[in-house]
Amino acid sequence: MKSLEHLLAPIRINSLEIPNRVVMAPMATVFGNMDSTVSEANLAYMKRRAQGGAGLIFTEAVEVHPLGSAAPQCLAIWDDSFISGLSRLAGVVHAEGGKIALQLHHTGRENVLLQMQNKAVGPSAVPSHVFGFLGAPREMTLEEIQETIAAFGSAAMRAKEAGFDMVELHGAHGYLLMEFLSAHSNIRTDQYGGADIRARSRFIIECIEEVRRRVGKDYPVSIRISGDEGIKGGYTIDDMVTVVPSFVMAGIDVVHVSFGTYANPKITIDEPSGCAPVEYPSGFKAHLARRIKAVVNVPVISVGRYTDPFAMDEVIARGDADMITVGRQHLADPDFLKNAREGHPEDTLECLACNQGCIERLALEQMPIRCAINPQTGQELIYPDGPAAKSQTVWVIGGGPGGLTAAYEAARLGHKVTLFEREKETGGNVNYAAKAPYKGVYGKFIRTLTGKCIKRGVTIETGTEVTEAMIEAGQPDVVILAIGAGKTACPAEGVDSAVVCDAWQILDGEVAPRDHVVVIGGGLVGMETADFLREKNVQDITVVEMLDSSPVQTAAAHGFMLHRRLRAEGVKLMFGTTVKRIEEGAVTVTKGGEDIKLEPVSQVIIAIGVTSRNDLKDMLQRKGIRHFVIGDAATPRRIIEATTEGAKAAWDI
Ligand SMILES: Cc1cc2nc3c(=O)[nH]c(=O)nc-3n(C[C@H](O)[C@H](O)[C@H](O)COP(=O)(O)OP(=O)(O)OC[C@H]3O[C@@H](n4cnc5c(N)ncnc54)[C@H](O)[C@@H]3O)c2cc1C
Ligand SMILES: Cc1cc2nc3c(=O)[nH]c(=O)nc-3n(C[C@H](O)[C@H](O)[C@H](O)COP(=O)(O)O)c2cc1C
Structure with a gap:
């Protein structure tokens, strides 16, 4: 029996009442200003997320010290000048009725920019698995350790002053706090190192104590941990259950149980760190939260590929966790909880876990985040609410992800939209992508988006190949050409063979x-x-x-x-x-x-590979019919380019 009863039950963390158990994950956006202050883009993005109704919203990682800052556009809180901007960020969430926690962060050695300048620090001079080719970090001195502990405390105090409802120490994913915890990165022989994980946890405990000392006893403080390191020779959940109770003793009110390390050396990777791909099922790390829950008396949060509120409810009902953190689903469709509560969950676009617009765009392309299936994400400032000044007759030719997104957006803005698809079903090449192992959710994406188009009033004509004559007869005001790409011919000798x-x-x-x-x-x-x-x-x-x-x-x-x-x-x-x-x-x-x-x-x-189709392009040009060529029809690429260009065309009509 599907229920939301457990998910929608309020919960208390220290003095904070939270209306439901859904947590929006801390997610770096790189939307900040170049001086690490909060930008209009940060505010607009956060407001849209808060409208989804999660009980608790986390900011992205906010840097407590200049030597722990990943990039200039990452938000910072290392001095008082950041308070006013951060206060506006807290304000947009409060205005939507939400609660907001600020994540306190220091990158440690996982910092490409500082590594390039030879300035990165860590517990020991052990090179990062990711950026090690640039050299080793500098081992922090005892004075620097004290300075960093103080920086966490001061940052927490500023967050409280800025109006945040909670702070979280980011002790997961292989950044500074976890670097101290891990034997892979901490080989110190002084009081902050040691063969035992309990000895290596001293730095974290002192950071927690300092944060607690600065914010007072009633203010909620969370810690994010990686329940396991997920690499060969890394710490395991059996190790973590021995140290987490001491975090609680030091002043922690809630334990946020993530997994893995940024520092996954590729050859020995066992588990994903943070953003699991589509191969991993929803809640696949819930057992880590359950183990932590057994040793602490404060609420525990689970994370990992959660998309469906009913499935989240089950995790809480069976006692694995008290709250559920939802990351990428908040980017794919921030209304997932609202849709489920209001009885139309079928309208939710489920996250593909493709990482194309979010973590991999950020990490591999050094670009601010977007989403492959939600063109609003990361573009909130230019996203038109509509309706358009004049309603026009729009023909979208091609029902792949690009055409469907264009049709949905154009209809949302009040245009009269007909989408033509040559095949019996919409989906284009995504229907083939969906046949690959683990990728069934790609098919669901097409079905959901098609359903949303119909609800928005788009007329969908499948089994209809649009020709020049049809366009001439139909005389649409605007054509969005989303006809994709055709298969490239193979030049090899013998390609005509029956095999x-x-x-x-x-x-x-x-x-x-x-x-x-x-x-x-x-x-x-x-x-x-x-x-x-x-x-x-x-x-x-x-x-x-x-x-x-x-x-x-x-x-x-x-x-x-x-x-x-x-x-x-x-x-x-x-x-x-x-x-x-x-x-x-x-x-x-x-x-x-x-x-x-x-x-x-x-x-x-x-x-x-595929080659863009040129059909109809010349004719539209010749006849002076207003048109946009989008997605693979322009150049063969990926889903994200098709949806982004489809939406942009609709917005530009
Ligand atoms: C097996 C496979 C796996 C893939 N996996 C991924 C992946 O994991 N991630 C990713 O980002 N990308 C993936 N891709 C690429 C991705 O599917 C394409 O980039 C994307 O579908 C392009 O979208 P589109 O809307 O531009 O065109 P298409 O999806 O090609 O859609 C074009 C549509 O137009 C229709 N059409 C053509 N001419 C006419 C006409 N005259 N009248 C009416 N209809 C017409 C076609 O029938 C087709 O349905 C994969 C592709 C394949 C083949
Ligand atoms: C774009 C992006 C940025 C992230 N940045 C942070 C971060 O700043 N701090 C953090 O603790 N985790 C960060 N994460 C990890 C998420 O908080 C979350 O653990 C992860 O996305 C897995 O949850 P999901 O499967 O629901 O997406 C980030 C994830 C993404 C996709």
Whole structure:
């Protein structure tokens, strides 16, 4: 029986009454001003999140010391000049009826900018697994340790003064506090180090004591921990249960149990840190919260891939945790709780856990956050509330993610929208993406967005290929061309052979897979097709890729899992390899100037990419019909570009 009873029950943390058990995760945005003060973008983003109705909202990590600041646009609280801006941030959440906690942070050694300037500090001069190529951090002196403890205390005091309802010490994910806790990064021999985790917890305990001393006994103080380090030789939950009670003794009112470390060395990764990819199910780390709950008498929070409020309710009902932190779902659709409470959960766009717009955009592209499926996220300041000044007749041609987003946004702004899709169903290439292992949620995204379009009044005409004649006859005011991209032809000799098919035919079941298969193309489509075959138990799979390294980045969480899974199950990945000839039972490839004959081969699957469709573009231009070309129809890329451009076109009508 689906219930929200436990999730919607109020809870008290020290003196703070919180109306429900949903917590918005601390999430760095990089929206701040260049002097680390709160920007208008921070305020607009936070206001939209607070409108979702989570009982408690966390700020992103806010830096307590200049030597712990990840980037100039990360928010800071290391002196009084930051108080007024932060106070406005607290104010926007309070205005929506929410409660807000500020997360106190110091990056320690996980700091690329300071590492580049040779200024990064840590408990010991042990290089970061991530930024170690830039050198080792400097070991903090005892004076610096005292200064940092004092900085946490002063920052907490400023947060209280700015009107925040709670502070949290960020002791998770491999940053400074956790660096002291971990034997991987703390090899000190003084009172802040030691072989035992209890000895290494001294720094955290002194930080907590100082924060408590400064804010007084009634003010709520949280600590975020990683319940396990998730790497070989890292600490485990068995270690953590021995130290967390002493955190509570030192003044902690709530324990926020995350997992993993930023410092995951790729070769020994066991578990994801923080932002788990789609491979991991909802609540997959709830057992860590349960273990902590057994040893403390304060509320405990669980986090990890939660998207569905009813599933969150179950976690609380069975006693694993008292509250649930929701991160990326707040970016994908901040109304998930409201929709469930109001009885229309089917309107919620579920987070794809793709990390494309959020953590990986931030970490790999050094760009402020967005969301692959929610174009409002990160663009709150330019997001038009509507309605448009003049309602126009809009034709959206193509029902992939780009076309659907354009149609939804245009209808939301009051235009009369018809979306045409050539196939029987909307979805475009995402329907194929959804066939890959673990990616069923991609199909749900299309179904939900299609349903939302219909509710918004979009007329959807499937099975309709739009032609020049139709546009001429229909005379729309505006056309949004979202026709995607077609399969690129493979130039290899023998490509007409009966054993050759393409990835799309395999993924949608048109062609049955066979053993002894060569997939041509090691981009996402080729790799996911190989994964699909692996799941179907196909034997002897080789992926051949022309580029010297895989276009699927292993630095991205899903890419890492995909590579690891394929290799672990014996899929051969050949990079720097070109297909020369396909013949009866064999494929000849060239690698490093040498020909290699792969055999036996009974199936060849082409996955060498897509080329933008030019249909209709010239005609729209020629006839002077106002139009926008978006998504893969402009240049083949990803879902995030398709949805971003689709929304932008609708906003610009
Ligand atoms: C197997 C696979 C896995 C992928 N995985 C990912 C992933 O994990 N993450 C990611 O970001 N991207 C992924 N992609 C890429 C992603 O699917 C595309 O970038 C995205 O779908 C592009 O969206 P779009 O709306 O521009 O075009 P499309 O999704 O291609 O949609 C275009 C639509 O237009 C229709 N159409 C064409 N001509 C006409 C016409 N004349 N009249 C009416 N309709 C027409 C087509 O039938 C199609 O439905 C994957 C792609 C594939 C094939
Ligand atoms: C863009 C982004 C930024 C993040 N920044 C922080 C942060 O500042 N502090 C923190 O403790 N965790 C941070 N995290 C981790 C989240 O708080 C959360 O633990 C993680 O997203 C997993 O929850 P989810 O599966 O619900 O998304 C960040 C996550 C994302 C996606």
